[in-house]
Amino acid sequence: MNEINRPLLDAHVVVERGDLLLDVALRVAPGETIALMGPNGAGKTSLLYSLFGWLPLRSGWILLDGQTLDAPGEDRSVPPHLRNLGMVFDDGLLFPHMTVGQNLAFGSDTKLVDPDLVELLELAPLVAKQIHHLSAGQRQRVALARTLLAKPKMVLLDEPLSSLDPSARGQARDLIKSAFDSQLSGALLVTHDPADAFTLADRVMVLENGKVSQFDSLTALSTQPSTPWIASLIGWNFFTGSARDSIVVLPDGIEIATSHSGLSGEMTVAINPGSVSLFLESPGGSPRNNWRCEVSNVQFVGQVARVTLSGVMQIHADITKAAAAELGLHQGLELWASVKATEVLVQGSSRPS
């Protein structure tokens, strides 16, 4: 295999853990970020741990950047600390007896912390602080910086945003995105949130019961889900159009406002159906996207009503059963669908302004 086409990670992992038999083949190209999704107990964390050498392989191999970490028949397994794999945990796992600065310096050869990364992740005011004085979001930023400063060949992230509240999550996601863009050679990201997968990852691998059930782009997963779990997870709205500064113009002329700026070229945006609000009167307010639509279908799933809208805009909205009753939803009803610009996720964007 020549240097250019060689994948960063080439692994076939077969691991037994309790009832679970994990059998996953995975190739990651240099610079690529893969989101790993799946129901609880599907083997996502086990996959990360086995790549890391924390769980022994029953069979298979792990090659990282041409170096053999594990191989069949070979009685040799590279110990975790020599694998050049970084790991970011859901709760950051900063060392509580050290300051932020000491945590950052732990894995790097030099005592100097890369000033670019410090600026990027807004760490300068934190360096002298004790860990227990940090917020959850600050902890995750420090944890990410600590991992990147050790210069790993690839980073494994185990639900790095799950401990953050929704408002901090978006900002942390943007920071991770910019850090990935500037610093990273490849990443494997376990997440439950399609928004993470959409904004951070190039492809999504879905694991169910230890097996890969689909490995594709999030848009492909959404349009052609191969299992019911994927279908239920990703009922997202995707729109592709040409971007002009903060607006994406769809082929039929409909404009979608985003909270980003300086966008250009063809671009896909994603909207969580839960972020779509429905009103009988025009809601006004800005910056918002408001479209006059018509209800073409209503489906009840548990306490959620999934409303399919047509008209100027084809979009799905998830609202509560109570809200649906209040609106008096029925087929053919005309109403306003509204989405805040900040709820429109943009893929492949550079840093938001």
Add this chain to the structure above:
Amino acid sequence: MRIRVVALLVVALVAAPVISLLWRVPWSRMSSLLTEEVVTDAISLSLISSVLAAVVALTLGVPVALLLSRMEGVLASITRALMMLPMVLPPVVGGAALLFAFGRRGTLGAALEEVSGLVLPYSLAGVVLANAFVALPFVVLTIEGSLRTLDPRFELAAASLGANQFHTTVKVVLPMVRSSLIAAGFLAWARALGEFGATITFAGNVPGKTQTLPLAVFVAMETDQEAALVMSVVLILVSLVVLLTMRDRWWPSR
């Protein structure tokens, strides 16, 4: 209310012997008795040997605690039971066992003497060994308990940052259980300070050489009760000072 009365009675019951002892202390002869050679020897010997024993027990106990905290299953239970044995065993039996192992004709003692010329019984080193032997279980128990509550993923995090196992243990694991290391050290020291049975069996009762405070008190009870009282006061004072200094570690304030 009744619980409070019972509790106060128990406190009084424990305080009574200590107060009776303090009552009988010949305070006027205190300074002259404290400067008697037998007494000063016993005090310094006790302080030196108990501190050394605590250091030895801590040094030997940490690797064992690290190992046990990572073991599961029957082998772990057997190893742990073995390590806890000196805590349950009558110290005299422990001392006798040490004699069979490290005595001049003991299985290891003979070899040790041949190789290094070191004879442990009836020496200061012997006192330290006997004290460390009985103190070791407290160290292992305390540190293993706190290692087991430590999230194992911290080691994973350190390894992901390129730290090998030794580096991880020294820079991450041990600092994170620092308070239990300190507590274990003091427990070991307290156990060594009061040690009697194993010391007298293994190291004997040679004044100025192996006669520690508890041994000196025991002997003085037969010959010079006032000297025994004075030495007891020293032991009580030292113990109280340590208990008060360590109070925040053992009983965190609310």
